[in-house]
Amino acid sequence: MSIVAENLSWGVRRKTIVSDVSLTVAPGETLGLIGPNGSGKSSLLRLLAGLRRPASGRVEINGRDIAQVPRKALSRQVAFVQQSAATDTNVTVADVVRLGRTPHRSALAGWSEADEAAVAEALDRVGMTSRRKQAWQTLSGGERQRVHIARGLAQAPQVMFLDEPTNHLDIHHQIEILRMVRDLELTSIIALHDLNLAAMFCDRIVVLQSGAVCACGTPEAVLTQQTLRDVFRVSAHIDGSADAGRPHIRFSAG
Amino acid sequence: MSSDTSEGGAGRLALFLCLSVVVLTLAVAAATAIGDYNIALRTVFLSVTNKLGLTGAEIAPIEQSVVWNLRLSRALVAALAGAGLAICGAILQALLRNALAEPFVLGVSAGASTGAVCVIVLGIGAGSLSLSLGAFAGAFAAFTLVALLSNGATSGPNHTILAGVAASQLFNALTSYIVTTSGNAQQARDVMFWLLGSFGGVRWPDFQLLLVVVIVSLAICIWMARSLDAFTFGDEDAAALGVPVGRIRLVLFGVTALLTATIVSMVGAIGFVGLVVPHAARYVVGPLHLRLLPACAVVGAVFMVIADIVSRVIATQQTVPIGVVTALVGVPFFAVILYRARPQT
Known part of the structure; x- marks a missing residue:
């Protein structure tokens, strides 16, 4: 797309x-x-x-x-994952991921097998299947981020x-x-x-x-010493890293 | 829909709703039987079936009249008012993402009071119909002010709540000003009594109007329940889930204002039901609104009917304002919410 x-x-x-x-x-x-x-x-x-x-x-x-x-x-x-989304409501991991099915459901439609499959697959994809019943509030920052990505994935x-x-x-x-x-x-x-x-x-x-x-x-074309200096106002040294075409930036303390 | 919720959720909800309806029926029956003049439950039952044309039992006309004309309509209006306020509370807590939101944070009750005071003290119009109309107009004036101050509630929950606080302060000040400058002692007492709420004087036409308003409001809210769930992580997040945020918010704030204004104009400003009941219901059926809203409706109804009974029996020979009873229960609950919501250290 x-x-x-x-x-x-x-x-x-x-x-x-x-x-x-x-x-x-x-x-x-x-x-x-x-x-x-x-x-x-x-x-x-x-x-x-x-x-x-x-x-x-x-x-x-x-x-x-x-x-x-x-x-x-x-x-x-289109799915959108906000940075550090938060809520006071006491919801479970599965509740949050189910929200991702919102655009696929009409107002009163029941929960379909396709919905369940999408949620299960999304949870599996981010490795949170075993946590589906856990309260969202008790998750760490990284886990919350994964759950939100799973919610995005459930939107298909x-x-x-x-x-x-x-x-x-x-x-x-x-x-x-x-x-x-x-x-x-x-x-x-x-x-x-x-x-x-x-x-x-x-x-x-x-x-x-x-x-x-x-x-x-x-990355190689964009992340140049000149861009870093002009845009980010830092001086840095750029190495060709282990992965081909993936530069590595070493910032200098100046 | 069983997997729409946590495991076994639908069965639990159905059981809960059935139980609540049974309790509600018993509460209404009790409310009809209990009073200065107690009437046997059997007589209550027969009076109702007589009126509905199902039976032709011999009942003293006075008892028949008390049951049908005074107490049953009162109990049913109490049930509807409780249901309506609880629904409003649940909606506002979701939209404003604030655990302490309730219908009156938007200044609706303060506005209604000012409208009522204009009628009672300044004598604009006359009779009970215009009292209700005055309260209704005041409630809507307050709502409009809050909508303007908060830019149609698009400026964020805190902004909307602050606008509500400002509107409440303004209208409360107006009420006090009118009462102190123009009222006499009796009028001041009338106003205070009205503000604290009373189901005295409600009749069948009130019930019919309120029934329509509550059913329509509940239907609209349930229709939008899924969208309300999507507000869990905020407005933008709801938009990203495909919810038409502006439209939903406008419709639901409108429904809340209409429902609250209708209730306040009939029975006065009864606080804390809208705050307490959604939290209690959420505790039992969970946070999803398709389940929460019906649960709020029945729990709110039961709570209000029982509060009305208490208000009539707690002091001999007089009726304590219903707002006093709901607050006596509500404030300790409020304290518990505050305590539980304190930052974890």
Whole structure:
């Protein structure tokens, strides 16, 4: 499922947050969105997922303008995983993943076998099957993130958007989550802070600066000393790492 | 739908609902039998079946009249009011994602009080119908103010609750101002009594109106129950699950306001039912709204009917305002919620 964004702009009051962004994502691709704080990563992600309406420009998913697609139909194609979602309600892991079936169910329809199968498969995919009856409140940060990804998977989407899914996780869980997302047969678009993780797991990377795309391409092409200096204001040394085409960044303390 | 919930959930819900309906029937019967003048349960039963044309038993006309014209309508209105307030509480707790939300956080009761006071003290209009209309108008004025202040409740739960607090303060101040500057002692007493709620004076037409409003509201809410579940992790998350957030929120806030305003205009501002009952019901049937809403309706109904009985028997020769009874039960419960919701250290 391909995604095409054309000249997207969005802002709050007079402040422009996303300005004239165009990009294309190929089916099955894992695209990383990187950029400093306030560069518009989260906002762009929401525009692409159809959670916000652009002030101008358009987003097409599989050739259809998403502004023309009803909310519910869109949610059967597109899943969005927020960063550190939380609730006070006492729900179980299975309850949360079942919410992912919301766009597939009519108001009073019963719980179908297809729904149950989708939930079971999603839980299995993130390795949380044995925890399905556990209270969500008692999960660790990494487990909650996995449950939310499972919920996204239960939507049976073709595209998944993830907003900094590795925030607050230890390095093991960061790598585990991103490996899991990369291995899904989905088009995925991930906003990330950690440049090395972006280099390790993304097919292509878009670098945002002040709401505009300032570089786009393979990790090797994008993560250069000059980009790091100009956009992220750090000096760094870049190694060709063990994996071909996956640069490794060593920041210098200056 | 059995796997829609935790294991064995549907059976438990069905059992719970059946039990509650039985308890509700008994409570209504008790409420009809108990009073200054006690009437035997058998007489209550026969009066009702007589009226429905099922039996032709000999019953003293006075008892027949007390049962049918005074107590049964009162008990049924109490049941509906309890059900309605509990549903409103459950809806608002879900939409505002706040465990302490209840119908009156949106300033609806304060607005209704101001409207009622305008009628009682300033004498705008006359008679009980205009008292209800005044309360209804006040409730809706408060709701509109909150909707404007919170930008149609799109500015986030805390913002909406703050707007409700502001509206409550404003309308309470207006009420006090009107009472202190224009009222006499008797009017002040009337107002206070009305504010604390009373089922005295409700009749069959009230029941019929409230029955329609409660059934329609409950039907709309159950229709949207799945969408309410999707609000568990917030508005944006609900949108990502395909829920038309703006429309659902508008409709459900509207239903809540209409239901609360109707109830308040009939029986006054009865607090704490909307807060207490959803928590109790959630404890038994879990957080999913397709189960929670019917459970709230029956538990709220039972709670209110029993509170009404208590209010009539707790002090001899007089009726304690129903709001006093619900608060006496509600406040300790509120304290428990606060205690349990405290940050874990």
